[in-house]
Amino acid sequence: MKKLMMIIIFTMLLTACSSGPDTPPVSSFEYTDQHGEAFGSSELEGKVWIADFIFTNCDTVCPPMTFKMADIQASLKEEGLEAEIVSFSVDPEVDTPEKLSEFLGQFTEDDSNWHMLTGYSQQEIEEFAREEFQSLVNKPDDADQVLHGVTFYVIDQEGRIFSEYNFTEENTVGKIVDDVKQLQ
Template identity: 55%
Template sequence: MILIGFLLFLTACGYEIENPHNWEVQEFKYINQDGKEVALESLKGKVWLANFIFTNCDTVCPPMTANMAKIQGLLHEEGIENVEIVSFTVDPEVDTPDVLKEFAGKFDADFSNWHFLTGYSQDEIETFARESFKSLVQKIKGEPQVGHGTSFYVVDKEGIIKQSYSGVDVPFEQIIKDVKSLN
């Protein structure tokens, strides 16, 4: 087991993410499932994973959240520390901190490093997703579902999005490898 860990360490040394996006995350300051403030500034110095979900989603959000929970478990198993996970709700009017906490609990989310964020307007999250993550978020008036991208993103310690991955058909090993290379 030690040999495998050492080989993984050697593999990560000198490894660089292929074709990095290098998109800068805009400043933000939102609240998490515990009502505590989480800001871009508070994530500086840490590698983090991000995605966009909402609690009333009847298609991709539950499996995406389960997949992110699996990544959280893999990070723990690999002993990778100083990594945060941030799930932005795309339905902030419905997804209060309490609603997000209940939703996350269904997936055994470990809140020590996973933040489910809300506390912004619909327009704000649509603009933030588009400008920072190059991702579409769109709530159509009168419709309960919100259109949004299904990607997972890895963000470096300076708040630069380095890569995106499918949040549905997840390349778990690649994400872990990329996180290690930035940590």
């Protein structure tokens, strides 16, 4: 229990950090999307994108996070704004492309700009989240749930984190739409 509390406190501290103009771009990656196709940073070059970390077997925050991301997607579409959405699975050994597609289908019928990614090891996603997004991902050996941050990241056309929001923040959708407007 003590270890869990320390992880939660650490996660809260990490999500409170913000990015600045000196933030390096997210490192190159190429994984597998919900269609079983390769997708990565090369497809995101020159585009604004929004990222988060979720998993399909989540009992707590992932369904409301994905619901809110679907609201962001709809709001961007209403405003005529273009942005890609990238959801990294934090449980890649369970989350197959088929499971990701089925999960996404519960929240939106439009996956044209939403890429749910898998195709890496548990260790790889834990390192990627920590090193690129300063976010904790941890799957305890004896659990089917994964501890992870609840942050939405807005990434600019150069691949740098422009802003980040805890998904529970007031008016997260409006703030992210405003950020995307500012970047276009």
